[in-house]
Amino acid sequence: MQINRRHFLKLSGALAAAPLAGKKKTAQASKLPGPSADSYGCLVDTTLCVGCRKCEQACNERHHLPKPEESFEELTVLENERRMDETSYTVVNKYYPQQIGSLTWRNRPTFVKFQCMHCNDPSCVSACIVGALTKQPNGAVIYDPQKCIGCRYCMVACPFQVPAYEYYNALTPQVRKCTFCFNYIKDGGLPACAQVCPREVITFGKKSKLLRLARWKIKNNPGKYVDHIYGEHEVGGTSWMYLAAEPFERIGFPKLGTKAPPRLTEAIQHGLFQYFAAPIGLFVVLGGIMWATGYLKDSEKGPAEETEEKGGV
Ligand code: SF4
Ligand code: SF4
Ligand code: SF4
Incomplete structure (x- = not known):
C-alpha cells in the first residue's frame, strides 16, 4: 500500500x-453507566420468530444502507448462516433441529435475529483508544466516525464478532454496526426492527422489566423454553437478551463466561x-x-x- x-x-x-x-x-x-437495570434493552423471543426478514429490511431502510442483491422477500438466503457486515446491521439465521440419539429438540427450525448486543461493559469500548465507541446511559453502544482512526481493535475485541469495516471505502471508511436506533430511542421512539416485527418477537423496554417478563415466560410455559436468558449474565450482561427453546450454543450463540472481558484486559x-x-x-x-x-x-x-x-x- x-x-x-x-x-x-x-x-x-x-x-x-x-x-x-x-x-x-x-x-x-x-x-460508564455499567449494567443499569434502568437502561433500555430488547428481549428477543426466538420461539416466535418465523424468519420473515422484515426486521432486516426495516433496519436497512432506516439507516439508508445499501440494498442487498436479492430482495428481502427472498427467504432462501436463510439456508446459509450469515453474519452482520458493513451493509447489514442485523441478520436472521435459520437453525434446523438437531437429532441427538433418538431425540430431536424441536420439530421446526429456529430463526434467530442477530445484531450488536449492546453489552453492559463493552469490549469494543474498552479496546478503542480514542473513545470513538461509547456506552450511553440509555444502553446503546454508539460510534463516532469523527474520532475513529481506523485501527479496528474494536473488531478484534468484540466477543460476538459484530463490528464491520468499510474496506471498500478508500477515503472515509467507517466501522459499522447496529446503533440500537439511538437517535430514535433517545426521543421516545422504537428500534426499527422492534417496530416492524409482525410476530412481536422483539420487546423493547427497561431491562428490569424485560428480565421480569423473561422469567415470567419461562415459569408459565413449562417445557417451552430452556431455563436460560442469554445476555442476562454473559460477558457481564448485555442490553439485548434472548429466550429460546433449545440450548443457545445450538442456535449460533457463543458460549461465553459471565465476566466482562474489559475487566480482564483493561x-x-x-x-x-x-x-x-x-x-x-x-x-x-x-x-x-x-x-x-x-x-x-x-x-x-x-x-x-x-x-x-x-x-x-
Ligand atoms: S421481523 Fe420478527 S418474525 Fe420476522 S424475522 Fe425479524 S424477528 Fe423474526
Ligand atoms: S456486541 Fe460487540 S460491538 Fe456490540 S457492544 Fe458488545 S462488544 Fe461492542
Ligand atoms: S436496533 Fe435499529 S440498528 Fe439495531 S438492528 Fe434494530 S433496526 Fe437495526
Missing part, C-alpha cells in the same frame, strides 16, 4: 496522542499505553520527521538519479 506523507503524519499525530487518549479513556471508563491495556505510548509516539514523530526530510530530499533529485541509486540503467 502506498503511504503518502500526509497519511504518515496523520498517523504519527494519532499515535503521539495515544497517551492522552489512554488517560481520557481511563477516566471515561470509570464514568488494566493490562491501559498499563501498556501508560508506559509505552509516550516513547512510541516520540519514536513515530521522530521517524516521521526523518522520513519526511528524506522524502523531500528524494523529491529534489531527478528521476535519472533515483533510477541509478536503485541499480537501474
Whole structure:
C-alpha cells in the first residue's frame, strides 16, 4: 500500500496522542453507566420468530444502507448462516433441529435475529483508544466516525464478532454496526426492527422489566423454553437478551463466561499505553520527521538519479 506523507503524519499525530487518549479513556471508563437495570434493552423471543426478514429490511431502510442483491422477500438466503457486515446491521439465521440419539429438540427450525448486543461493559469500548465507541446511559453502544482512526481493535475485541469495516471505502471508511436506533430511542421512539416485527418477537423496554417478563415466560410455559436468558449474565450482561427453546450454543450463540472481558484486559491495556505510548509516539514523530526530510530530499533529485541509486540503467 502506498503511504503518502500526509497519511504518515496523520498517523504519527494519532499515535503521539495515544497517551492522552489512554488517560481520557481511563477516566471515561470509570464514568460508564455499567449494567443499569434502568437502561433500555430488547428481549428477543426466538420461539416466535418465523424468519420473515422484515426486521432486516426495516433496519436497512432506516439507516439508508445499501440494498442487498436479492430482495428481502427472498427467504432462501436463510439456508446459509450469515453474519452482520458493513451493509447489514442485523441478520436472521435459520437453525434446523438437531437429532441427538433418538431425540430431536424441536420439530421446526429456529430463526434467530442477530445484531450488536449492546453489552453492559463493552469490549469494543474498552479496546478503542480514542473513545470513538461509547456506552450511553440509555444502553446503546454508539460510534463516532469523527474520532475513529481506523485501527479496528474494536473488531478484534468484540466477543460476538459484530463490528464491520468499510474496506471498500478508500477515503472515509467507517466501522459499522447496529446503533440500537439511538437517535430514535433517545426521543421516545422504537428500534426499527422492534417496530416492524409482525410476530412481536422483539420487546423493547427497561431491562428490569424485560428480565421480569423473561422469567415470567419461562415459569408459565413449562417445557417451552430452556431455563436460560442469554445476555442476562454473559460477558457481564448485555442490553439485548434472548429466550429460546433449545440450548443457545445450538442456535449460533457463543458460549461465553459471565465476566466482562474489559475487566480482564483493561488494566493490562491501559498499563501498556501508560508506559509505552509516550516513547512510541516520540519514536513515530521522530521517524516521521526523518522520513519526511528524506522524502523531500528524494523529491529534489531527478528521476535519472533515483533510477541509478536503485541499480537501474
Ligand atoms: S421481523 Fe420478527 S418474525 Fe420476522 S424475522 Fe425479524 S424477528 Fe423474526
Ligand atoms: S456486541 Fe460487540 S460491538 Fe456490540 S457492544 Fe458488545 S462488544 Fe461492542
Ligand atoms: S436496533 Fe435499529 S440498528 Fe439495531 S438492528 Fe434494530 S433496526 Fe437495526
